[in-house]
Amino acid sequence: MRPRERRKVCRMMTPEKLRGLVFRKPFLPVRISLKSGETYEVRHPETLFVTTLACVISDDSQDVLVVFDADQVTSVRYVKGARARK
Numbered sequence: 001m002r003p004r005e006r007r008k009v010c011r012m013m014t015p016e017k018l019r020g021l022v023f024r025k026p027f028l029p030v031r032i033s034l035k036s037g038e039t040y041e042v043r044h045p046e047t048l049f050v051t052t053l054a055c056v057i058s059d060d061s062q063d064v065l066v067v068f069d070a071d072q073v074t075s076v077r078y079v080k081g082a083r084a085r086k
Helices: 015-022
Strands: 030-034 039-042 048-050 055-059 064-068 073-078
Touching (some): 015 030, 015 048, 039 055
Antiparallel strands (some): 030 039, 055 064
16 A cells, blocks of 8 residues: 555635645645646745735746735645755
């Protein structure tokens, strides 16, 4: 039997819940899934900005900024075996 992936699924994500899941100590890389089906990995806490108005992920791999509302988040999963970027 495979070990379960550590994850936290919320019915209604708020900026406060998202901050609590992502900015924990020690930081663990996460995969954020949106209602649109898009997923984004956050490997360093400084690449995600969460405000009451919007959330922004700096996606270095595509050289873009991704902007979304916290209520668009369907899941936040800790990425097993991934290391945080320094």
